[in-house]
Amino acid sequence: MSGNTIIENSGEWWRNSVIYQIYPRSFCDANGDGIGDLPGICQKLDYVKSLGVDAIWISPFFKSPMADFGYDVSDYRDVDPLFGNLGDFDQVIEKAHALGLKVIIDQILSHTSDQHPWFEESRQSRDNPKADWYVWADAKPDGSAPNNWMSNFGGSAWRWCTRRRQYYLTNFLKEQPDLNLHNPDVQEQLLADLKFWLDRGVDGFRLDAINHAFHNQSLQDNPARPVKLNKDGLPPVNSYEYQWHIHDKSQPENLVFLQRVRALMDQYPNSVTVGEVGDDNTHKIMADYTTEHRLHMAYSFDLLSEECSAQFLRDTLEKNRRVIEEGWPCWSISNHDVPRSFTRWNKGFDAETAMARAPLFLLMQLMLRGSVCLYQGEELGLPEADVAFEDLQDPYGINLWPEFKGRDGCRTPMPWFNGGEINAGFSKVKPWLPVAEPHYHLAASVQEDDEHSMLNSFRTLLKWHADLSPALATAQQAIADTGNDLLVFERTAEGESYFVALNLGGEAASLPLPEKFAGADDITPALFAGELDGAEIHLPVAGARVFRVQTR
Known part of the structure; x- marks a missing residue:
């Protein structure tokens, strides 16, 4: 299972x-x-x-x-x-x-489209039933936008509406007015x-x-x-x-x-x-x-x-x-x-x-x-x-x-x-x-x-x-600070632990297998090259090893 x-x-x-x-x-x-x-x-x-x-x-x-x-x-x-x-x-x-x-x-x-019926109603006036369904704000005294907020897509996050004589907020495109979830x-x-x-x-x-x-x-x-x-x-x-x-x-x-x-x-x-x-x-x-x-x-x-x-x-x-x-x-x-x-x-x-x-x-x-x-x-x-x-x-x-x-x-x-x-x-x-x-x-x-x-x-x-054990789903994780191009971490659950080593660099690399994993099962998928020589793991470029040990 x-x-x-x-x-x-x-x-x-x-x-x-x-x-x-x-x-x-x-x-x-x-x-x-x-x-x-x-x-x-x-x-x-x-x-x-x-x-x-x-x-x-x-x-x-x-x-x-x-x-x-x-x-x-x-x-x-x-x-x-x-x-x-x-x-x-x-x-x-x-x-x-x-x-x-x-x-x-x-x-x-x-946010919605500016063609959503909610926005089409909201933009008609400042006192219609959906007037406050979007984020509207008055211009500054000089007519500029209410503040300096920027759109994710570049430029000001504010767009001018001539009918309401107000700006509306758009965190993305000008056609995507922001809903007012404070309402x-x-x-x-x-x-x-x-x-x-x-x-x-x-x-x-x-x-x-x-x-x-x-x-x-x-x-x-x-x-x-x-x-x-x-x-x-x-x-x-x-x-x-x-x-x-x-x-x-x-x-x-x-x-x-x-x-x-x-x-x-x-x-x-x-x-x-x-x-x-x-x-x-x-x-x-x-x-x-x-x-x-x-x-x-x-x-x-x-x-x-x-x-x-x-x-x-x-x-x-x-x-x-x-x-x-x-x-x-x-x-x-x-x-x-x-x-x-x-x-x-x-x-x-x-x-x-x-x-x-x-x-x-x-x-x-x-x-x-x-x-x-x-x-x-x-x-x-x-x-x-x-x-x-x-x-x-x-x-x-x-x-x-x-x-x-x-x-x-x-x-x-x-x-x-x-x-x-x-x-x-x-x-x-x-x-x-x-x-x-x-x-x-x-x-x-x-x-x-x-x-x-x-x-x-x-x-x-x-x-x-x-096909791995269900215990892995909630196992704790610890990242090893190898200081090199190997990404190494452990996952620890009740009854078992996993040791994962991945070579992300452009050259072969080695590392010692922690003592707690001595005698562990090598469960690495056959897709990945690498070998365990004694207590030393050797990984070619793009190589990996995964070991599992029962701790009960």
Whole structure:
């Protein structure tokens, strides 16, 4: 019996689980319009199940004008026609559950589209029933914005409304006005919308940018942040990085609201929430947000960075362990917002070594204390796509080009076939983003029958992980300060301990096996090279060893 079966029976299936993120626009196009859809997801669920994951997380499919590709919602309770309809979603739920997969969907609680009926009413006057449903503020005497807050996408976070003669807050695009969750009616409505999907059968929510849900009502300016120059001596491209975000997010009122969310979730046994939190002090926010009676788990942007050295990972993981305490992290190294990890974390390595390192990072995630979120295409070893400016769709990239190319490079279509099919089997017509040429030879069909492919390596690792003892799910973690390119840590549970050593550097390295693991079982997946010589572990580049010892 696998560890996840035990956890499922305890009502905490999400601990130590593996979640597979599906970006619907780019997963599979079933109706031939060049955009992925819910029927396409349904068609590929058997493939997803074959990976060995426990759940899927589907990025937004709600009705939306698509200024930010679904993260600008105009109707929280309906499917955008681009993706299908509610009946199509019900079929996804039905098939996923029949396959034993949980279904998590995105919820965007901090803002809506400017075309949402709520905002269209709110902007009409200062005294209509929804006048206070969004964050409105008067101009300064000189007509300038109420304060210095910046949008995540650059520039002022405030937009002028001529009808109300006021500014409204937009933490992201100008088309994404921020909801005013200080208003109890807004909270009640959002909770009712969550309940709508829970009643429809979803198993949980990924809460987008959840620490942006509340702002400081004093509207104080954010303090300036010391400018950090890049390797070329240049300041940041995005003005958002020029200040400490003290007053525009991560407010204490959010903790009370999350308790209300959790109270709702507790009415639906085995449901789960995972929050996306990006902040200057992410570990503290993760800890605050995942304590009892709030979110089940959270992930930050720490492992979505360009940095992946052993020392960076040691520092990050140790700080997380020290701060988060009983809280629960969800480890993600790729998603729809950052360059693919295969490219981002393999700079300076040749193609062969890069291919060997990708499973190494999955092994790391699987053995860390927490849950894991994989992004579609990671299992194929897809590199970041190079998208020409004329093909760009992401407004974030278009606004900041060429210094920042946006998020389209990680959002290109999944390559399913490479046997003459156009667009790698994603769609029979020109897709919304082009299929990257290097992705064709990495298509799922190419890798399916190759036992040494990245796809089958990921399947092997996930099967190996599922068969480990259920005690690993909640085992404590201790990071060793090796001071070199080896990432080494222990997991200790009642009755057993694990020792994990990963070589993240560009040269072979050795380390002693701790005395407590003398005579331990070497349970390392066969994918990884390395050997134990006496009490010395020898690891080649991208090598790894995992040992387990019974302590009863």
